[in-house]
Amino acid sequence: MRYLTIALTKGRLASSTLALFNKIGITCEEIEDKSSRKLIFTNDNLKLRFFLAKGPDVPTYVEYGAADIGIVGKDTILEEGRSVHEVLDLGFGKCRMCVCGSDKGREALNSRELIRVATKYPKIAKHYFFNKKHQTVEIIKLNGSIELAPIVGLSEVIVDIVETGSTLRENGLGVLEEVCDLSARMIVNPVSMRMENERIKEMVNKLKQVV
Ligand SMILES: Nc1ncnc2c1ncn2[C@@H]1O[C@H](COP(=O)(O)OP(=O)(O)OP(=O)(O)O)[C@@H](O)[C@H]1O
Numbered sequence: 001m002r003y004l005t006i007a008l009t010k011g012r013l014a015s016s017t018l019a020l021f022n023k024i025g026i027t028c029e030e031i032e033d034k035s036s037r038k039l040i041f042t043n044d045n046l047k048l049r050f051f052l053a054k055g056p057d058v059p060t061y062v063e064y065g066a067a068d069i070g071i072v073g074k075d076t077i078l079e080e081g082r083s084v085h086e087v088l089d090l091g092f093g094k095c096r097m098c099v100c101g102s103d104k105g106r107e108a109l110n111s112r113e114l115i116r117v118a119t120k121y122p123k124i125a126k127h128y129f130f131n132k133k134h135q136t137v138e139i140i141k142l143n144g145s146i147e148l149a150p151i152v153g154l155s156e157v158i159v160d161i162v163e164t165g166s167t168l169r170e171n172g173l174g175v176l177e178e179v180c181d182l183s184a185r186m187i188v189n190p191v192s193m194r195m196e197n198e199r200i201k202e203m204v205n206k207l208k209q210v211v
């Protein structure tokens with residue numbers, strides 16, 4: 001039996017992902033050792049390999065088959081647009097993709113003038129404004145602290161993740177429109193899905209019982 005490789009997202013989703021795998025008896029203790037610089041971990045009994053990667057890289061590993069399975073946020077799946085099968089909503093990492101801004105931002109958004117939209121998610125923002133709303137906007141790509149953009153006048157509104165809403169509140173901003181709901185998902189390489197169907201299906205069925 002060959003090893004199945006699972007790509008996990010570093011950061012916010014990592015601990016919930018490991019907790020979920022633990023619930024179905026898939027453990028990888030070494031990966032939880034934060035002081036280690038090791039990148040890949042194995043569970044020889046279950047013939048599994050795990051590695052942690054930056055979110056946007058997870059669908060890349062899975063599309064190319066370097067990982068059979070990936071755990072990643074829906075936002076990243078939509079933004080990366082890779083050829084992978086999304087097989088399960090894992091029910092954690094819940095948040096929303098929203099258009100946010102101040103009252104002035106709301107006016108600008110509704111005025112239908114050409115507004116600037118700052119975001120870490122240009123593809124999702126383009127799809128929402130151009131394809132769904134048929135509104136032409138200028139998209140400005142940023143890499144973090146997106147809420148700064150309308151405060152310092154870089155853009156009228158932002159498209160960003162909202163979880164508790166406290167980042168918006170503490171910066172005098174609010175949700176103007178909802179783009180979509182998000183959560184962590186399991187993705188599978190299409191070839192692995194066929195070649196390792198039994199093992200992957202068994203894992204999905206076990207996970208379904210605990211999510
Ligand atoms: N409040 C939140 N902010 C951002 N992402 C969240 C939040 N809640 C859940 N998520 C989910 O967690 C995933 C990973 O978030 P994380 O913050 O670890 O990465 P990131 O901020 O995109 O990366 P980095 O910190 O390396 O820039 C997101 O893609 C999203 O699906």
Ligand SMILES: O=P(O)(O)OC[C@H]1O[C@H](OP(=O)(O)OP(=O)(O)O)[C@H](O)[C@@H]1O
Pocket residue numbers: 143144145146147160161162163164165166167168
């Ligand atoms: O609604 P909340 O609970 O406040 O969470 C949402 C905030 O968290 C994320 O930022 P993150 O901490 O990942 O920092 P970043 O903007 O630098 O990526 C996201 O981009 C929002 O800014």
